[in-house]
Amino acid sequence: MSATRIVLLGPPGAGKGTQATALTQHLSIPHISTGDMLRAAVQAGTPVGMQAKAVMDAGELVSDEIVIGIAGERLAEDDAKKGFLLDGFPRTLAQANALEGLLNRLGAGLDRCLALTVDNEAVVERLLRRAEIEGRADDNEGTIRERMRVYDAETAPLLEFYRNRELLTEISGTGSVEEVRQRVREALDS
Numbered sequence: 635m636s637a638t639r640i641v642l643l644g645p646p647g648a649g650k651g652t653q654a655t656a657l658t659q660h661l662s663i664p665h666i667s668t669g670d671m672l673r674a675a676v677q678a679g680t681p682v683g684m685q686a687k688a689v690m691d692a693g694e695l696v697s698d699e700i701v702i703g704i705a706g707e708r709l710a711e712d713d714a715k716k717g718f719l720l721d722g723f724p725r726t727l728a729q730a731n732a733l734e735g736l737l738n739r740l741g742a743g744l745d746r747c748l749a750l751t752v753d754n755e756a757v758v759e760r761l762l763r764r765a766e767i768e769g770r771a772d773d774n775e776g777t778i779r780e781r782m783r784v785y786d787a788e789t790a791p792l793l794e795f796y797r798n799r800e801l802l803t804e805i806s807g808t809g810s811v812e813e814v815r816q817r818v819r820e821a822l823d824s
């Protein structure tokens with residue numbers, strides 16, 4: 635596999651985090667999840683966390699300004715120089731444009747955008763199951779459906795954005811974790 639600067643897109647519960655963990659171990663690149671970074675900030679009670687908490691609990695998007703700031707800081711760290719996988723960022727056209735500008739300044743374009751596709755009802759089922767195990771505050775049915783609505787309105791347009799740049803590969807996220815992992819690897823090898 636040659637691609638090392640990767641964006642992973644997909645609706646809530648598509649399996650981004652699950653696949654990102656396996657893939658970044660395989661490629662030895664950092665897994666950069668803005669959702670994980672924001673949850674850590676909420677947990678730590680930082681100013682960013684205090685601003686983000688209610689927005690995340692409601693299934694809405696944290697402001698572009700905050701998210702572009704934390705993603706930019708993380709991408710500037712040394713370990714991201716050899717590549718990275720972005721999980722859950724960008725999520726709006728403003729974020730995608732900011733990422734493109736940032737990478738252009740670093741002279742390092744994206745290699746690939748992988749987009750996981752899944753059926754809506756399968757996702758609701760997965761996330762309700764996770765709610766029983768992990769108790770994540772935004773994994774209740776009302777908030778899950780709002781996250782899906784926000785994805786369709788704000789994030790789905792990024793498919794076109796990356797398709798126009800000939801970076802997009804769509805991959806079915808349905809099936810076992812192992813089956814999806816195999817498809818992801820094949821997509822990167824192709």
Ligand code: AP5
Pocket residue numbers: 644645646647648649650651652653668669670672689690691693694695696697701721722723724725729760761763764772781807808809810811812814
């Ligand atoms: P974020 O943490 O990014 O949440 P999300 O996109 O809703 O994604 P999830 O973590 O729910 O799902 P996933 O696709 O990673 O799937 P996973 O592998 O976990 O963001 C949370 C919030 O933070 C946002 O709503 C927003 O408020 C804020 N935020 C974050 N980034 C932002 C940004 N850039 N801009 C603005 N706001 C931002 O899997 C889900 C479950 O399914 C797990 O239990 C897993 O074990 C299971 N599973 C995975 N694969 C399979 C499979 N193949 N078969 C069966 N089960 C599976």
